[in-house]
Structures are given as structure tokens and as C-alpha cells.
Amino acid sequence: MSPPTGNPITDQFDNDLNDPSYDTRRQIGLRLTIIARMMRNNFDRKVANLCVTRSQWAMIAVVSRHPGSTQRTIAEALEMSEASAGRLIDRLCADGLLERRDRPDDRRARAVYLTDAAEPLLARLATIARESEEKLMKGFSDEELAQLRGFIDRIYDNVSRG
Template structure:
């Protein structure tokens, strides 16, 4: 079901990116009163699901440079939102944990996140929401698999037109 390239229609990649961007901006607007930056709430949200992660894993998931994350963690630690503990398996590494101070803010962040999701999904029936989730999960799995196994997914098929060819057609 591949449609021909139409430069007047936004691509799925652009729609996904722009929707995620607008979600972050709406959440930022709601979370402003909490006194957290986007980067800070991203770390706290990740830790709420993956407490005890090491700095390298957090940097990878958040797609930031390790030095950027270290500075961010320094500020979170100074504000008593997180604590670093020595990794019992590697004394050079530190594992990151939430503090008691961070726990109440996570509940507030979940409420704000639910408000943003409700706004974004307004007008979609429950069945459409479920289909959207299933499809996004499948798309994410496809891309994650391609990144884990690049030899199985080397790139575009030889017969696929390049962007230049598609736009000149």
C-alpha cells in the first residue's frame, strides 16, 4: 500500500516528530509551575520506570551526550531530586535513584501527562486509540529491530526511487 511520494502531504516521520514536539511543548506549559525543565522532567520520568540505571544507559535512552547528562544530574542531585550510588558491580560507575523529594512530583507529572494525552487524543474513539497504540508499538518494534540487526535491513531496496527521482517524476 505504498502511495507515490506527494510533496504536498506531510510525511509520517514529520507528523510523528511534530506531534511529539507539540506534546512536549504542551506538557512544558503545564509543568512550568513545578519548576522543572524539560530535561529534568525527562530524567525523572525515565528514572520512575528504570530506577537504578547507570548514567550511560540514561544518556542513551534520552539521546543526549554523556557530559550533558552529567551536568543535568549534578543539578538534580544538588536540588535533592536524585542520588547517585556506587554500582556494586563496578566501583567506577554510579547508579541513579530518585529521592523521597522526587516521588510526589512524579504523581503531579503523571496528572499533567494525562491532561496532555487527553487533549491530544480528543475526538478519537476508544477503538481508534487502541489501534493507534498498537500501530505505534509495531512501528517502534520494526525500527528497534532494524537498528539491532542492520545486516537484515541494509537500506532502501535498489528499485526504490531516491527523493530526487521521486520529486522529478
């Protein structure tokens, strides 16, 4: 059981996990909720001094892996609306971390690229992500991680099908 956080709602989630009247599926769902919250909070705390949000980091990471992508492609990769992706790209362009360029194959579409200014930030964020992942997966064998990945993929597939 997690130590109390002082937040009555999240502390109640933690208590519910140990309530024998909750079935296993409910306990797993609650635990996934708590883990996701803790991961978000830990990430936010670690990057606070970098002045970047999770969504900005995700955008930068997608563009770094797929330079020259369109706003539509990036939005699909991040599972967000094209308008939301556009606003985020605009913000990161204004901050000097991304840039839009004309595409020679389509005059209507613009390609998105990282700027040189984004590279040090991306490197620092990658280090933070790697350290967080190591802490999260500490004590798991490669076989256990592969099995967990399979389970999580099945859950993801179930949820994504609506």
C-alpha cells in the same frame, strides 16, 4: 486548520498543510512537526510553576521506572549523550531530586535513584502528563489508538534507521 498564532513561520506551516500542491507525505510531516511543537509548548506552560524542564522530567521519569540505573543506561534510554545525561543528573542531584550511590557490583559505576523529595514532583508531573494524553487522544477508540500506535512505530523505525 489551526488558528493563526502570530508567528509567521508556524502560521506558514499551517497554511502549507492546506496547499494542494503539497503532497500527502509532506503534509503529514508538517503536521507531525506542528503537533510536536504544540505538545512541547503546552507541557512547558503547564509545568512552568514547577520549575522543571522537559528533559529534567524525562530524566526523573526514567530513573523512577529504572531505579539504580547507571548514567550510561539512562543516557541510552533518553537517546542523549552520556556527558549530557551526566550534567542533567548532576543538576538534579544538586536540586535534591536524584542521588548517586556506589554500586556493590562495580566500583567504577554509580547507580542513580530518586530522592524522597522527587516523589511529589513526579506525582504532579504524572498527573499533568495523563491529563495532556487524555486531551491529545480524545475521541479515539482503543482500536484506533492501537492502529495509530502501529503507524507511529513504523515512522519511528524508519527515522531511527537513518
